[in-house]
Amino acid sequence: MPRPRLSRPDAAARLRPADRVATAALAVGLGSWLVATAASQHPHRAFDGLRRRDPIGLGLPNWRFFAPEPAQHDYHVLHRVLHADGTQSPWVETTTIATRRWSHVFFFADRRREKGLFDVAGELLTLMADPRIELTRTVPYELLRNAVELRVRADHRDGPVPRGFQFLLARHTGHDEAPEPDYLIASPFVALEDDQ
Amino acid sequence: MGGLRRRAARLVADALTPAPIGRDAAITRMERLSALTYLVASVEYLVRPGDRRRGGLNDWDIAKRTLHARMPRTARVVDVIARREVTTAMHLARCATALVLAGPRGGRTRGAGDALLAASSLALHTRHHNGTDGTDQVIFISMSGAALARALQRRPERVDAVLWTVALQTTMSYGLSGWVKLAGPSWRSGAALPGVARTRTYGDPRMWQLLTRQPRVARVLGYAVLAMECLFAVVYAGKGRIAPAWLHSTTLFHLINARVMGLGRFVTAFASMHSPVLYTSDARRRRALGDGEPPRDDTLPRVTAGLMAGAVGAGLFAQSGRRRRVLAGRDGQERFETRAGNVLALTRRGERGGDMPVVVFEHGLLCCAEFWHWSATALAEHCDVVTYARAGYGPSTYAPRRVNGSPRRTWSLDDAVADLVDLVRHVGSGRPIVLAGHSIGGWIALRAAHEAPAAIQGVALVDSSHPAEIQRSSRQAKGQEAITQNLVLMGPSLTLGLGPLLEPPEWLGLLPKSERGPLMDQYRDARLWQAGLREWRAVSSEFEAFTDGDLPRLACPILAVTAGYTALLDPIQEELHRELAAMSPHSEHVVVPRIDHERILFSQPAAETVAGHIRDLVVQLSPGPEERRAAPAPVTT
Numbered sequence: 001m002p003r004p005r006l007s008r009p010d011a012a013a014r015l016r017p018a019d020r021v022a023t024a025a026l027a028v029g030l031g032s033w034l035v036a037t038a039a040s041q042h043p044h045r046a047f048d049g050l051r052r053r054d055p056i057g058l059g060l061p062n063w064r065f066f067a068p069e070p071a072q073h074d075y076h077v078l079h080r081v082l083h084a085d086g087t088q089s090p091w092v093e094t095t096t097i098a099t100r101r102w103s104h105v106f107f108f109a110d111r112r113r114e115k116g117l118f119d120v121a122g123e124l125l126t127l128m129a130d131p132r133i134e135l136t137r138t139v140p141y142e143l144l145r146n147a148v149e150l151r152v153r154a155d156h157r158d159g160p161v162p163r164g165f166q167f168l169l170a171r172h173t174g175h176d177e178a179p180e181p182d183y184l185i186a187s188p189f190v191a192l193e194d195d196q
Numbered sequence: 197m198g199g200l201r202r203r204a205a206r207l208v209a210d211a212l213t214p215a216p217i218g219r220d221a222a223i224t225r226m227e228r229l230s231a232l233t234y235l236v237a238s239v240e241y242l243v244r245p246g247d248r249r250r251g252g253l254n255d256w257d258i259a260k261r262t263l264h265a266r267m268p269r270t271a272r273v274v275d276v277i278a279r280r281e282v283t284t285a286m287h288l289a290r291c292a293t294a295l296v297l298a299g300p301r302g303g304r305t306r307g308a309g310d311a312l313l314a315a316s317s318l319a320l321h322t323r324h325h326n327g328t329d330g331t332d333q334v335i336f337i338s339m340s341g342a343a344l345a346r347a348l349q350r351r352p353e354r355v356d357a358v359l360w361t362v363a364l365q366t367t368m369s370y371g372l373s374g375w376v377k378l379a380g381p382s383w384r385s386g387a388a389l390p391g392v393a394r395t396r397t398y399g400d401p402r403m404w405q406l407l408t409r410q411p412r413v414a415r416v417l418g419y420a421v422l423a424m425e426c427l428f429a430v431v432y433a434g435k436g437r438i439a440p441a442w443l444h445s446t447t448l449f450h451l452i453n454a455r456v457m458g459l460g461r462f463v464t465a466f467a468s469m470h471s472p473v474l475y476t477s478d479a480r481r482r483r484a485l486g487d488g489e490p491p492r493d494d495t496l497p498r499v500t501a502g503l504m505a506g507a508v509g510a511g512l513f514a515q516s517g518r519r520r521r522v523l524a525g526r527d528g529q530e531r532f533e534t535r536a537g538n539v540l541a542l543t544r545r546g547e548r549g550g551d552m553p554v555v556v557f558e559h560g561l562l563c564c565a566e567f568w569h570w571s572a573t574a575l576a577e578h579c580d581v582v583t584y585a586r587a588g589y590g591p592s593t594y595a596p597r598r599v600n601g602s603p604r605r606t607w608s609l610d611d612a613v614a615d616l617v618d619l620v621r622h623v624g625s626g627r628p629i630v631l632a633g634h635s636i637g638g639w640i641a642l643r644a645a646h647e648a649p650a651a652i653q654g655v656a657l658v659d660s661s662h663p664a665e666i667q668r669s670s671r672q673a674k675g676q677e678a679i680t681q682n683l684v685l686m687g688p689s690l691t692l693g694l695g696p697l698l699e700p701p702e703w704l705g706l707l708p709k710s711e712r713g714p715l716m717d718q719y720r721d722a723r724l725w726q727a728g729l730r731e732w733r734a735v736s737s738e739f740e741a742f743t744d745g746d747l748p749r750l751a752c753p754i755l756a757v758t759a760g761y762t763a764l765l766d767p768i769q770e771e772l773h774r775e776l777a778a779m780s781p782h783s784e785h786v787v788v789p790r791i792d793h794e795r796i797l798f799s800q801p802a803a804e805t806v807a808g809h810i811r812d813l814v815v816q817l818s819p820g821p822e823e824r825r826a827a828p829a830p831v832t833t
Contacts, residue, residue: 019351026354030361031500035507037365039697041372043379044685049697055266058321061333063369068380071398072391097396104458105451109240111458114397116253116327131761131792142258143326150251174395175404 037061043068074174075121076181079148079167082189084160094151094167120144121169121184128185136188144169145190152192164191212441214474218489219345219355222475226362227297227310227342229468230335233461234313235294237331238287241324248283253326263322270322278323290316307346314340331465337365338468353493356476360496363472367429370446374425379685383422386415393456400456424449436477443470511693515721518695522721525591526714534618536611537595538587541565542619545572546580553628553653553814556582556620558644560635560661561735562728564590564718566711567634570803571810578811582623586612588727590718608734609640616644620651628817630654632810634797636661636735642779646748654817655780656810657756659793661735662772663742669768676736683732686725695720706798747775753782755813757806759796760789784813 040050040060054060077094095117098110124140127133135141148167156162166189172181217225241247248254256278263271276282293309317336321328341362348354382388390411393404407414424445431439447470450463475481481492529541543565555575557568565583572581588594596607620629629652633641638660645652665672690698698720704712718724756777763770770787777783786809791802 023351023354023357026348027357027496027499028503030357030496031503034361034364034368034500035503037368038372038504039507039694041368041376042685042689042694042697043376044682044689046699047689047694047697049699052699055263055270056318056322057325057328058317058333058336061337061365061369062330063373064376065330065373066388066392067373067376067383068378069382070380070388070392071395072382072388074396098458099396100400100456100458102455105454105460105463107236107240108458108460109243111329111461112240112244112324112327113247113253114327115329116247118397119326119328120253131764132790139258139262143253143255146251146255146258147253174397174399175401176394176408 037063071118072173073171073182075117076170076172077117077144077148077167078170079152079165081152081156081165082163084162086163091168094148121171124169124185135185141187145187149190149192161192161194164189166190211444213437214440216478216480216485217471217474218487219352219359219475220489222359222471223342223345223355224306225471226338226468227306229464230338230342231294231297231309231313233331233335233464233468234290234316234339235298236461236464237335238290238294242284242287242291245280245284247327248278248280254324256323259325274319274322277319283320283323286316286320304346307343307349310339310343310346314343329461331461334369334465334469337362338465341472352490353495356493357496359472360476360494362469363476364497364500366466366469366473367431369466369469370425370428374422374428377422378426379681381681383418386411386418389418389421390414398457398459403456421449431473431477435479439474439477443473446470508693511696513693515690515693515695518717518721519723521714521717522723523591529591531591532619532622534587534615536587536614536618538611538615539593539595540584540587540615540619541591542582542584542623544580544582544623545576548580551627551819552579553630553817554580554582554624555630555632555810555814556584556616556623558616558631558633558637558641559583559586559589560633560637561731562724563634563637564715564724566707566715566718567797568632569707569711570800571632571797571807574804574807575810575814579814582619584619586727586731587615588730589724594727594730606734607730609636609643609738612640612731613643613647616640617648617651620644620648624651628653630656630810630814630817632656632658633660634658635793636731638776639663642750642754642776643748645750645752649751653752654813655750655752655754656806656813657754657773657776658806659757659759659762659769659796660773660776661739662769662776663739663746664744665769665772666736666739667742668772669766671766671768679732680729680736683725683729687722687729690720690722690725703794703798706795706800747779750780752780753784753813753816754780755809756783756785757796757809758785758787759791759793759802760787761792763787 036050037060040048041063042048043064051060051062074097076097078091079094080091081089083089095113097114098104098108104111120140120143124135124138124144127138127140128135136145144167148165152162152165166187168186169184170181171184173179246252248256250257256275260271260275260278263274277286290313293312297306297309297313314336317332317339321332321336341358345355345358348358377383377388380388382391390404390407393399393407407417424442428442428446431442447463447467450459450466454460454463476492476494476497481489482494484491525541526543529543531539531541533539555572557565557572559565559567565585568583572583575581585592594607596605616631620631623629631641631644631652631654633639633655635658638655638657639662641652641655641657642660645655662668666676667673700712700716701719704715707715754777756773758770758773774785777785788796788802788805791799796802796806
């Protein structure tokens with residue numbers, strides 16, 4: 001199979017002053033990006049001043065993987081339902097975390113969702129620390145609420161629509177089931193409309 | 197048998213000492229591995245459309261609000277990309293492009309394909325915001341690198357600049373990740389790997405059991421990971437001979453993570469960044485090797501080193517200017533030396549004289565005298581006020597006491613109390629003093645009032661600390677270790693000139709322009725954080741040792757002010773504030789509603805409310821008109 005080849009270099013053009021300036025500008029531009037990246041990896045997020053100018057999040061790579069502290073807990077979303085007849089269901093897990101399999105080495109479609117829960121939970125906990133913010137009107141709260149609502153409606157597709165549900169966000173130590181979970185945030189009662 | 201062994205030996209030899217890789221091969225390998233990762237990523241997205249519909253964590257109808265608030269024009273573009281058909285079409289286009297790149301097509305098609313995939317990252321990254329991970333960044337860099345390198349292919353020195361850039365990003369990716377891990381106590385103690393293995397999301401039950409039963413194995417593995425990352429730059433040493441072995445080790449690390457942590461995409465993503473490292477570390481490529489490729493141009497790392505030195509130099513230069521300004525202090529500041537040898541910078545306002553009480557403000561830990569601006573200015577319309585910076589803060593110097601040449605003893609709250617008592621006697625000139633303390637300043641003020649009861653005739657506590665708060669409030673106790681970890685790195689980071697990277701705190705805008713400059717100078721100067729760490733350590737250990745019942749009694753009136761949100765977030769705090777007020781038989785407790793611990797000073801209305809309460813206390817303590825007509829008895833100290 002013929003390998004793709006680079007075209008032959010243009011030797012004469014390289015010596016023109018305009019070309020040298022362009023080459024130098026490229027080096028300075030790329031070098032500046034490297035320096036900016038290095039300056040944005042401090043263990044304290046307080047020094048992420050340059051990152052504010054990269055709202056998309058791809059301009060300045062974040063190399064702080066599992067650093068300074070790695071994730072050592074799982075987040076769980078649980079909910080309970082108030083049925084149409086007034087009875088209450090026990091707390092159940094809204095979503096499950098996939099059991100580790102060999103196939104995950106090649107293909108793991110649920111990886112994004114599990115990581116997504118970490119992202120949403122992290123945002124919610126940060127917002128929770130500010131008492132001026134009304135949590136139930138924030139983006140991460142609404143995303144979780146809708147996720148629970150989807151599950152509740154799916155579970156009760158064949159029967160009367162429940163009056164509503166409540167959900168909570170918990171953090172637990174994964175395979176080490178000995179410690180008690182940390183119950184982080186409990187939602188107020190969410191009423192369900194009969195429109196579906 | 198012998199043939200198999202020979203073949204195996206040759207494979208190993210090829211892996212550890214490969215033939216020098218050329219530009220072309222480096223770009224193509226990077227491009228293909230990156231494309232493969234794009235392919236897998238897009239198929240994973242395509243089989244999970246529910247994640248993007250209502251109920252999914254990337255439901256754009258909800259998630260878009262964040263981007264619309266920050267960048268409305270970009271958000272409108274992403275709104276189009278986020279439409280179901282458009283997202284699906286983009287992922288399908290990605291898959292098709294990736295498959296083309298896997299094949300033999302050459303030249304311009306590859307460059308166009310690379311650019312398309314890189315652009316798709318930019319387009320889709322925000323749309324898929326929740327759930328993005330390191331691979332998205334890595335493949336964006338390797339694919340952009342490939343696109344740029346192919347566009348510049350007629351200029352080998354420019355291609356080399358691009359390949360060096362990707363290689364140096366890779367070096368930072370491993371290296372800095374390792375060094376930042378060293379700042380985490382879990383990594384240093386060896387608890388990190390078992391901790392991660394324990395999670396269901398990123399762990400594996402058998403690995404967790406193994407690491408928990410064999411803690412020494414866990415520690416050794418943890419240190420091995422740290423070494424492999426922190427020392428990555430070693431690939432450039434020794435003419436690059438160690439690079440192939442080191443890169444294979446990291447690939448093995450990624451393969452293990454793929455199985456144990458479910459991070460399959462990381463294998464191909466990071467492998468895509470390896471070929472530029474192989475190319476740039478190989479000393480053989482510095483010369484022409486007779487394969488038609490011109491020698492490698494190593495200008496880019498030199499330019500980068502120069503720019504880095506320039507940035508560090510600029511940071512250090514800015515830091516020295518900042519330090520000079522902080523030590524020079526503000527206009528009209530006086531200096532006063534305490535018995536301990538600390539020189540305190542103080543500002544007087546009012547200058548009425550007479551026999552009205554003087555209010556002296558005591559700031560909190562990691563705070564500045566300027567934090568009292570609104571309260572002091574409001575109060576200065578009615579009486580004389582003094583604000584000052586504790587030893588080590590702002591222009592005030594900290595002279596650790598040496599007794600007969602022996603090394604300094606550790607600072608304790610006693611030193612702050614002693615300095616305050618000295619200051620009070622200096623500024624009072626026989627007049628009664630009212631102390632107003634915020635946070636730890638409140639506790640210092642109470643102790644000073646206990647030391648000098650004749651001079652200090654009233655204490656106002658603004659969201660004050662209570663010595664039992666660590667023991668009685670679990671919320672306070674949990675925050676302790678984190679605070680120490682955070683503080684330890686601040687001073688050295690700022691000394692190294694990283695100040696400009698420190699974003700201004702969000703409350704800065706609440707203070708007038710005249711205060712913002714000096715405050716930012718102090719905030720970005722290491723002195724504030726060094727003083728804060730010194731005080732924090734002393735306060736932590738004293739509060740941990742505090743026994744209930746050790747609260748002294750005071751004769752002078754105490755006003756305790758609680759910030760509404762402090763009480764809301766931790767009701768025990770309000771209880772503690774009442775207890776502090778109850779140290780005196782003349783006590784009062786008020787709550788300033790809907791305000792937090794910091795804004796109670798920074799928000800002008802809240803600070804003026806506080807000033808109003810302090811003023812009431814001062815009026816209470818001021819001599820009445822009949823007493824003023826008579827000759828006042830001198831107040832003994």
